Amino acid sequence: MSSPFRFGLTAKILLGIVVAIGAVVLLFDWNWLRHPVEHYITDKSHREVRIGHLDVDLTFSLEPTVRVRDLHIENAEWADKRPFINAAQADFTFSLRSVWEGRPVISKLVLVDAELDMERQADGSRNYRLIHPEYLGPGKVKLQSLEAHNTTIRFVRRDVKLDMTASASPAQARGEKQPDAEHPTRVRFKGEFAGAPFEGDIDTSALLTFLDTGGDVAMRGSATAGKSRLEVDGKIADLFDPSAIDGDIHVSGPSLANLHPLLRAKLPASRPYDLKAHLKQTAENTSFAKLRGKIGGTDLAGDLTLIRGKGKPTLKVELHSESADLDDIGPLIGQRAAAPNKAAADDAKADEDGTDGKAAAKADKKAAPPKRIFSERKFDGERLGKLDAHVSFDAKKFRAAKWAALQSVRLTADLAGGVLKLSPVDLGIADGHVTGRFTFDGTKKPLAAEAKIELKGVRVEQLLAGLSKKAKATGPLQGHVELNGQGNSLAAIAASATGPAEIELVDGDISNLVDAGIGLNGGKAIKLLITGDRIIEVNDAKVAFDFDKGQGTSKTILLDTEQTHTEGQGSIDLRAETFDITLTPHPKKPGILRLHSSIRVHGPIREPKIALAKNP
Numbered sequence: 001m002s003s004p005f006r007f008g009l010t011a012k013i014l015l016g017i018v019v020a021i022g023a024v025v026l027l028f029d030w031n032w033l034r035h036p037v038e039h040y041i042t043d044k045s046h047r048e049v050r051i052g053h054l055d056v057d058l059t060f061s062l063e064p065t066v067r068v069r070d071l072h073i074e075n076a077e078w079a080d081k082r083p084f085i086n087a088a089q090a091d092f093t094f095s096l097r098s099v100w101e102g103r104p105v106i107s108k109l110v111l112v113d114a115e116l117d118m119e120r121q122a123d124g125s126r127n128y129r130l131i132h133p134e135y136l137g138p139g140k141v142k143l144q145s146l147e148a149h150n151t152t153i154r155f156v157r158r159d160v161k162l163d164m165t166a167s168a169s170p171a172q173a174r175g176e177k178q179p180d181a182e183h184p185t186r187v188r189f190k191g192e193f194a195g196a197p198f199e200g201d202i203d204t205s206a207l208l209t210f211l212d213t214g215g216d217v218a219m220r221g222s223a224t225a226g227k228s229r230l231e232v233d234g235k236i237a238d239l240f241d242p243s244a245i246d247g248d249i250h251v252s253g254p255s256l257a258n259l260h261p262l263l264r265a266k267l268p269a270s271r272p273y274d275l276k277a278h279l280k281q282t283a284e285n286t287s288f289a290k291l292r293g294k295i296g297g298t299d300l301a302g303d304l305t306l307i308r309g310k311g312k313p314t315l316k317v318e319l320h321s322e323s324a325d326l327d328d329i330g331p332l333i334g335q336r337a338a339a340p341n342k343a344a345a346d347d348a349k350a351d352e353d354g355t356d357g358k359a360a361a362k363a364d365k366k367a368a369p370p371k372r373i374f375s376e377r378k379f380d381g382e383r384l385g386k387l388d389a390h391v392s393f394d395a396k397k398f399r400a401a402k403w404a405a406l407q408s409v410r411l412t413a414d415l416a417g418g419v420l421k422l423s424p425v426d427l428g429i430a431d432g433h434v435t436g437r438f439t440f441d442g443t444k445k446p447l448a449a450e451a452k453i454e455l456k457g458v459r460v461e462q463l464l465a466g467l468s469k470k471a472k473a474t475g476p477l478q479g480h481v482e483l484n485g486q487g488n489s490l491a492a493i494a495a496s497a498t499g500p501a502e503i504e505l506v507d508g509d510i511s512n513l514v515d516a517g518i519g520l521n522g523g524k525a526i527k528l529l530i531t532g533d534r535i536i537e538v539n540d541a542k543v544a545f546d547f548d549k550g551q552g553t554s555k556t557i558l559l560d561t562e563q564t565h566t567e568g569q570g571s572i573d574l575r576a577e578t579f580d581i582t583l584t585p586h587p588k589k590p591g592i593l594r595l596h597s598s599i600r601v602h603g604p605i606r607e608p609k610i611a612l613a614k615n616p
Contacts, residue, residue: 481500499546
């Protein structure tokens with residue numbers, strides 16, 4: 001058994017050794033190692049290295065700081081002619097444990113009166129890789145934070161076509177805002193990304209955190225790329241991999257696609273925009289609160305939140321608009337940009353091949369089949385299972401160039417477990433409403449779809465307004481559609497559609513001349529052309545079809561007025577997008593020049609043909 005005296009003596013000896021080593025370290029002139037360090041780095045990197053002064057500060061936290069004065073390192077042979085670094089002062093604080101584990105971490109780098117050139121080639125070569133310059137794999141040294149004073153850094157990445165220069169200097173007054181303790185440093189930057197120039201200046205914290213620190217960096221300023229502008233005022237934790245963001249953002253410009261150099265994200269082309277929001281990001285959520293602004297002539301306001309949990313992400317969107325245009329917001333929901341002006345395209349064709357552009361366009365139109373109603377574009381039902389979502393959109397006024405009768409939109413969409421439900425959907429059309437529920441089940445193969453639609457008070461004269469300046473028929477429409485189908489495109493779903501569809505004109509009127517035309521009453525039509533047309537009452541008007549796997553068979557086709565009773569029969573093929581309907585009129589009074597025939601309407605739904613046929 002050891003005595004207390006012996007244990008105390010051992011402790012004293014060990015303590016003395018530690019004190020002696022500490023004294024040697026504290027009194028050691030690290031500058032003696034300056035030339036060996038120069039020779040070592042020069043030998044490994046094959047570049048000239050000069051160090052004016054070398055010192056090391058040791059702390060009990062095992063994170064020493066290496067202080068270098070008058071540092072010069074020559075650039076790589078393949079890089080720019082300027083030096084890799086010229087610095088009046090460079091301080092490196094690093095973790096000894098990370099060095100022992102072979103993954104060096106520089107927790108803080110301080111540069112004073114420095115110029116630094118950092119370049120990365122497309123093949124992975126880096127001019128800032130000194131010890132093993134031939135190594136092309138992932139970086140081994142991690143930089144967590146930077147404090148720069150009167151320093152310029154050039155950063156080039158050939159693989160993504162990025163060339164940027166940033167300069168740090170003391171902040172200056174910005175309008176009415178004076179430099180403060182939270183924003184002591186101004187960073188000015190300028191460069192090109194994928195051929196697009198950008199520039200800006202941001203007032204920031206003295207210490208910029210990059211990776212795995214969780215420390216906040218205050219940022220206030222703006223950046224521009226052409227006519228696109230991004231303004232920020234807030235805080236961000238770790239610039240290279242943000243773990244938290246909290247601040248106001250303001251973006252504006254001619255097209256969202258032009259923000260690519262500033263956001264490093266590919267956005268769709270759009271009309272001119274001006275948007276503001278409060279951006280907040282944590283490890284689990286990203287939200288754009290109090291979003292407001294305009295895209296084209298469409299005003300938008302609302303909130304957007306993306307929740308990233310351990311399972312599937314969840315998207316929540318609530319947007320409102322006083323006045324919206326489909327061409328403004330279409331690209332944001334996947335709609336292709338509008339085709340160029342047709343006349344201009346015809347003229348361009350004529351200039352190109354020396355032909356009559358309009359005649360060629362007319363010939364092309366005659367040769368080409370009509371454009372399909374239902375898109376054949378494939379959609380992947382499995383993608384519906386990768387995200388949960390709740391989206392609501394309400395536009396009090398809504399415009400769509402191809403649907404002039406559309407007046408308002410209100411819908412709610414819920415996506416959960418691979419099933420998308422749109423309920424309710426309320427479209428204001430022609431002073432009436434088309435309401436319904438739609439379901440797309442991505443868990444089934446092929447995808448299963450179901451639609452239930454109601455028409456109430458839709459004015460027929462507004463639907464037909466584009467066909468004639470003077471209304472040929474008036475009155476409200478009501479109807480009901482209930483279809484289901486399967487397929488991986490709208491065309492496939494339509495081709496398998498099954499269920500009833502009917503529409504009816506309630507308390508309507510019709511042009512007497514149109515009624516005479518439907519009744520094939522030539523004498524009456526001639527009389528009306530001489531004496532003038534008038535409106536007559538419609539007693540009954542109804543169309544009803546039953547669909548089975550895309551094939552619709554008429555159940556009822558009826559138009560009854562005070563002068564003519566017209567019945568019809570026919571079919572609709574949703575797969576081929578054609579129809580064939582025969583209308584047989586029965587005048588209630590005898591007339592001269594009346595044809596005892598039927599009217600056949602058939603062919604593609606978009607380009608129907610009309611002909612006379614024998615009475616069935």
